[in-house]
Amino acid sequence: xxxxxxxxxxxxxxxxxxxxxxxxxxxxxxxxxxxxxxxxxxxxxxxxxxxxxxxxxxxxxxxxxxxxxxxxxxxxxxxxxxxxxxxxxxxxxxxxxxxxxxxxxxxxxxxxxxxxxxxxxxxxxxxxxxxxxxxxxxxxxxxxxxxxxxxxxxxxxxxxxxxxxxxxxxxxxxxxxxxxxxxxxxxxxxx
Amino acid sequence: xxxxxxxxxxxxxxxxxxxxxxxxxxxxxxxxxxxxxxxxxxxxxxxxxxxxxxxxxxxxxxxxxxxxxxxxxxxxxxxxxxxxxxxxxxxxxxxxx
Numbered sequence: 001x002x003x004x005x006x007x008x009x010x011x012x013x014x015x016x017x018x019x020x021x022x023x024x025x026x027x028x029x030x031x032x033x034x035x036x037x038x039x040x041x042x043x044x045x046x047x048x049x050x051x052x053x054x055x056x057x058x059x060x061x062x063x064x065x066x067x068x069x070x071x072x073x074x075x076x077x078x079x080x081x082x083x084x085x086x087x088x089x090x091x092x093x094x095x096x097x098x099x100x101x102x103x104x105x106x107x108x109x110x111x112x113x114x115x116x117x118x119x120x121x122x123x124x125x126x127x128x129x130x131x132x133x134x135x136x137x138x139x140x141x142x143x144x145x146x147x148x149x150x151x152x153x154x155x156x157x158x159x160x161x162x163x164x165x166x167x168x169x170x171x172x173x174x175x176x177x178x179x180x181x182x183x184x185x186x187x188x189x190x191x
Numbered sequence: 192x193x194x195x196x197x198x199x200x201x202x203x204x205x206x207x208x209x210x211x212x213x214x215x216x217x218x219x220x221x222x223x224x225x226x227x228x229x230x231x232x233x234x235x236x237x238x239x240x241x242x243x244x245x246x247x248x249x250x251x252x253x254x255x256x257x258x259x260x261x262x263x264x265x266x267x268x269x270x271x272x273x274x275x276x277x278x279x280x281x282x283x284x285x286x287x288x
Contacts, residue, residue: 017211
């Protein structure tokens with residue numbers, strides 16, 4: 001009962017935040033509102049007991065994307081241009097997509113149902129086997145690091161490659177800018 | 192008792208959201224987002240005790256850290272009009288002094 005009330009209040013705040021963000025034209029305020037939106041969705045995920053997903057949402061949504069969007073604002077304009085087309089077509093697309101997604105949830109098992117496919121599959125056997133096969137107290141860690149070890153290794157390699165690539169690109173850009181600045185200075189001194 | 196605390200937190204959140212929507216200045220909004228982050232931390236704590244499982248208190252601490260770093264980034268944007276690479280901005284020499 002209390003959790004239902006909490007969910008209602010949080011969803012109400014989420015919807016009002018979304019509407020306010022959609023109606024605002026000052027982009028800095030929109031960035032602030034999107035940060036609040038992520039914090040609210042993180043709170044909703046915490047009430048759903050998905051603490052790890054909630055933390056990812058807060059770190060990526062409220063932390064990194066706010067910083068990235070502010071960096072974008074620093075490079076571009078701070079106010080929204082008035083759009084030239086009618087908002088009717090995007091609205092229809094969004095409503096149809098949302099209706100399709102809600103229709104898709106009708107087949108899903110209830111929240112926390114014991115007979116959902118996730119509970120009936122291999123989960124029980126992993127719960128049984130992992131303590132004596134692997135010896136890690138946390139079953140999720142055991143699955144990630146041992147049963148799915150090669151998969152996790154591949155994921156880590158992909159993330160590392162992406163990070164190294166971004167760092168290389170940024171450092172190359174910086175070095176080029178510095179060189180151009182020095183050339184400008186020399187040209188200014190010579191003229 | 193924790194129900195009362197949760198209700199009071201919701202009331203505080205609504206007040207902060209009103210300030211966030213209405214503005215009027217950008218600093219009001221920055222302060223509102225920062226304050227809302229603090230309310231998130233508090234609400235995670237209250238929710239843990241409300242459901243009888245206060246295991247997530249350490250995660251609330253992490254939220255406090257994210258909130259702090261985010262606010263620093265926003266204020267840095269206000270000060271320098273850029274997030275990274277400050278030395279490249281012309282006419283900004285010695286702005287930190």
